[in-house]
Amino acid sequence: MSLLEVRGLIKHYQAGGGFFRATRERVRAVDGVSLSLDRGETLGLVGESGCGKSTLGKLIVRLEEPTAGKIFYNDREITSLSGENLRELRCKIQIIFQDPYSSLNPRQTVGSIIGEPLANFKVGAKEAQRQRVSELLETVGLDPEHISRYPHEFSGGQLQRINIARALALRPELIVCDEPVSSLDVSIRVQILNLLRELKRRFELSYIFISHDLAAVSYLADRIAVMYLGKIVEVLPTGDLVSGACHPYTRVLLAAVPVADPRQRYNRRVTVQGEPPNPASPPPGCRFHPRCPEARQACREKEPVLKEVGERHLVRCHLS
Amino acid sequence: MPGEPVLAVDDLKTVFLTRHGVIKAVNGVSFAVEAGKTLGLVGESGCGKTVTSLSLLGLIEPPGKILSGEVRLNGYNLLSMSQKQLRQVRGKEISLVLQNPMTSLNPVLTVGTQIIETIISHERVSRAEARQRAFDLLTRVGLPYPEKLLKCYPFQLSGGMRQRAMIAMALALHPKVLIADEPTTALDVTVQAQILTELRRLQTEFNTAIILITHDLGVVAEMADEVAVMYAGSIVEYGGVIEVFENPGHPYTRALLRSVPRLDRKCETLEHIQGQPPSLLNIPDRCAFLPRCPVAVGECSGPRPRLEAVASKHMVACYQACKVRARELQPA
Numbered sequence: 001m002s003l004l005e006v007r008g009l010i011k012h013y014q015a016g017g018g019f020f021r022a023t024r025e026r027v028r029a030v031d032g033v034s035l036s037l038d039r040g041e042t043l044g045l046v047g048e049s050g051c052g053k054s055t056l057g058k059l060i061v062r063l064e065e066p067t068a069g070k071i072f073y074n075d076r077e078i079t080s081l082s083g084e085n086l087r088e089l090r091c092k093i094q095i096i097f098q099d100p101y102s103s104l105n106p107r108q109t110v111g112s113i114i115g116e117p118l119a120n121f122k123v124g125a126k127e128a129q130r131q132r133v134s135e136l137l138e139t140v141g142l143d144p145e146h147i148s149r150y151p152h153e154f155s156g157g158q159l160q161r162i163n164i165a166r167a168l169a170l171r172p173e174l175i176v177c178d179e180p181v182s183s184l185d186v187s188i189r190v191q192i193l194n195l196l197r198e199l200k201r202r203f204e205l206s207y208i209f210i211s212h213d214l215a216a217v218s219y220l221a222d223r224i225a226v227m228y229l230g231k232i233v234e235v236l237p238t239g240d241l242v243s244g245a246c247h248p249y250t251r252v253l254l255a256a257v258p259v260a261d262p263r264q265r266y267n268r269r270v271t272v273q274g275e276p277p278n279p280a281s282p283p284p285g286c287r288f289h290p291r292c293p294e295a296r297q298a299c300r301e302k303e304p305v306l307k308e309v310g311e312r313h314l315v316r317c318h319l320s
Numbered sequence: 321m322p323g324e325p326v327l328a329v330d331d332l333k334t335v336f337l338t339r340h341g342v343i344k345a346v347n348g349v350s351f352a353v354e355a356g357k358t359l360g361l362v363g364e365s366g367c368g369k370t371v372t373s374l375s376l377l378g379l380i381e382p383p384g385k386i387l388s389g390e391v392r393l394n395g396y397n398l399l400s401m402s403q404k405q406l407r408q409v410r411g412k413e414i415s416l417v418l419q420n421p422m423t424s425l426n427p428v429l430t431v432g433t434q435i436i437e438t439i440i441s442h443e444r445v446s447r448a449e450a451r452q453r454a455f456d457l458l459t460r461v462g463l464p465y466p467e468k469l470l471k472c473y474p475f476q477l478s479g480g481m482r483q484r485a486m487i488a489m490a491l492a493l494h495p496k497v498l499i500a501d502e503p504t505t506a507l508d509v510t511v512q513a514q515i516l517t518e519l520r521r522l523q524t525e526f527n528t529a530i531i532l533i534t535h536d537l538g539v540v541a542e543m544a545d546e547v548a549v550m551y552a553g554s555i556v557e558y559g560g561v562i563e564v565f566e567n568p569g570h571p572y573t574r575a576l577l578r579s580v581p582r583l584d585r586k587c588e589t590l591e592h593i594q595g596q597p598p599s600l601l602n603i604p605d606r607c608a609f610l611p612r613c614p615v616a617v618g619e620c621s622g623p624r625p626r627l628e629a630v631a632s633k634h635m636v637a638c639y640q641a642c643k644v645r646a647r648e649l650q651p652a
């Protein structure tokens with residue numbers, strides 16, 4: 001049974017008028033996404049900047065209202081929960097954002113940042129809450145003595161640990177991690193990735209792990225979903241990624257990742273040209289066709305559907 | 321002349337005198353790069369990479385100060401030149417591409433005007449000629465519709481297009497040395513791959529020496545001939561790229577190489593380095609990696625170790641470089 005299921009999710013934004021953009025045009029940030037997540041699973045979500053990863057993440061945690069589509073959690077529809085029911089859901093599903101600096105209030109102590117959800121949800125008495133905050137600090141590898149310090153006294157990696165502690169406070173089941181390590185130093189990234197792994201095991205968490213870094217995603221995820229211009233184009237088990245990915249876009253993404261082995265430098269195949277088109281006016285047919293090395297006539301005319309090509313392997317391409 | 325460096329940096333020291341104390345941002349850095357070759361300068365954020373590149377071009381402003389060092393280009397020491405002389409050299413002999421091109425492109429001038437002005441201010445060519453060259457440059461860095469782009473303002477371009485425009489401008493006068501400071505860090509891997517490919521192609525065409533600054537070991541492995549690993553303001557390892565990647569001598573380099581997730585290797589659990597990079601404020605004179613080093617011994621608390629050769633064209637600044645390596649090479 002899946003923990004989370006998303007069906008035909010759509011989010012269109014009214015874009016502000018830029019120079020190239022006509023005013024009142026609609027950005028199709030998420031444009032018909034269906035996927036599911038099993039209990040205890042980590043689903044990686046990858047794709048280029050602007051493809052809709054964060055928007056999808058925010059829809060799932062109900063920070064954004066979908067334009068259309070449905071979200072189910074534990075088989076119960078949560079798309080339009082409100083009031084007390086939505087509050088209850090917020091205990092179960094949490095989100096961690098990319099930038100640890102701007103996501104924490106500089107005027108709050110670490111104790112009150114992490115304790116805020118406990119206070120909001122009136123979990124236990126004041127003293128018990130304080131106890132829980134100390135315990136959370138320890139859980140994420142910080143010194144409980146630092147409970148009365150302010151964010152500016154911490155490094156980026158430590159701030160991200162504080163974010164994680166806050167997300168854990170209400171004992172969630174699912175955490176959406178939106179680029180949690182992208183802004184961190186190289187030597188700190190793996191510390192946080194390893195922490196997320198350990199927490200998952202310890203508290204039986206499920207993750208949606210959003211990143212543009214395929215290598216980081218493949219380190220944590222059980223399955224990987226690849227997104228392009230608001231749509232999922234391929235979903236497959238992580239173990240099959242390198243050898244089994246068949247969507248031309250996934251192949252192109254893989255080929256673009258630099259490998260930390262100087263002897264392999266000339267193995268790189270030609271990658272994709274250009275950048276993703278404007279999501280307000282996606283190309284007709286297959287959205288990837290203007291950049292696809294395999295594109296043919298049918299691709300310009302007909303939009304491919306997401307179909308099963310193997311066990312737990314879905315692809316949206318006319319060639320599959 | 322093969323083997324002769326076009327740019328040689330010797331014992332560069334740059335500090336920032338702040339009210340909290342002295343930030344030793346660049347603490348005695350030396351390196352050299354040959355024509356047509358790429359030196360990769362790797363290090364984590366705050367280790368002094370950008371201050372190094374700004375120092376080379378004489379762009380350090382108070383409270384910053386270059387304390388000592390030489391930057392030899394074509395037999396001249398850039399650090400003893402006047403600002404006027406430096407302006408002549410910048411762009412023409414040595415140029416810089418920064419991580420965020422928004423800060424180096426002038427927001428109120430079109431891309432075309434900026435490239436054309438750069439050319440006209442250094443060379444005696446007509447405006448029409450300069451314009452034609454700007455057009456060619458934009459095409460060369462892989463930008464579509466160069467005619468239209470010349471008339472665009474920087475904010476109208478995507479991050480990838482801006483970075484290409486920056487590279488076009490930096491190469492407009494065919495400089496001998498290009499310093500690229502995290503040129504692709506803010507970009508998608510797809511766009512990064514395109515830009516790195518263009519850089520390599522242009523390098524071959526103009527025989528440019530490139531100093532490629534990055535925190536991404538993958539980018540270094542892909543681009544560099546030589547690599548310098550920087551930690552807390554100093555170079556701790558320096559050598560040919562294959563030698564450094566395959567026989568890393570410094571515990572920091574070894575740990576970094578082991579801690580990067582890789583697609584080409586399945587790995588159950590990656591090791592991570594404990595702790596965090598040190599602040600460069602009032603940094604003590606000893607091995608800066610000591611507090612995080614898994615193989616530190618008593619003698620490591622001595623004065624800061626100097627770079628010493630461990631193999632031909634391979635230097636490491638660590639008291640135990642040879643010993644640790646010998647121990648690791650020994651069959652169990």
Ligand SMILES: Nc1ncnc2c1ncn2[C@@H]1O[C@H](COP(=O)(O)OP(=O)(O)OP(=O)(O)O)[C@@H](O)[C@H]1O
Nearest residue numbers: 013014015027029048049050051052053054055279
């Ligand atoms: N509040 C908003 N109003 C208008 N457009 C928006 C809004 N939020 C996002 N968008 C647009 O929706 C699209 C998807 O954005 P989103 O932030 O989900 O992308 P992403 O995949 O997370 O990108 P990144 O990798 O850069 O974080 C983009 O074109 C973006 O500009």
Ligand SMILES: Nc1ncnc2c1ncn2[C@@H]1O[C@H](COP(=O)(O)OP(=O)(O)O)[C@@H](O)[C@H]1O
Nearest residue numbers: 336343345364365366367368369370371372600
């Ligand atoms: N203008 C400045 N004033 C004070 N300190 C600075 C200034 N610029 C850089 N620094 C300090 O110098 C050190 C090196 O910075 P930088 O070269 O930008 O690092 P990197 O490019 O490797 O990320 C850091 O400790 C940084 O805080």
Ligand code: SF4
Nearest residue numbers: 286289292299317318
């Ligand atoms: S449907 Fe056609 S254009 Fe789209 S990914 Fe497949 S081959 Fe490429």
Ligand code: SF4
Nearest residue numbers: 607610613620638639
């Ligand atoms: S000198 Fe000592 S502490 Fe420093 S890196 Fe070498 S072994 Fe580690």
Ligand SMILES: [Mg+2]
Nearest residue numbers: 053054055178
């Ligand atoms: Mg995002």
Ligand SMILES: [Mg+2]
Nearest residue numbers: 369370501502
């Ligand atoms: Mg920098």
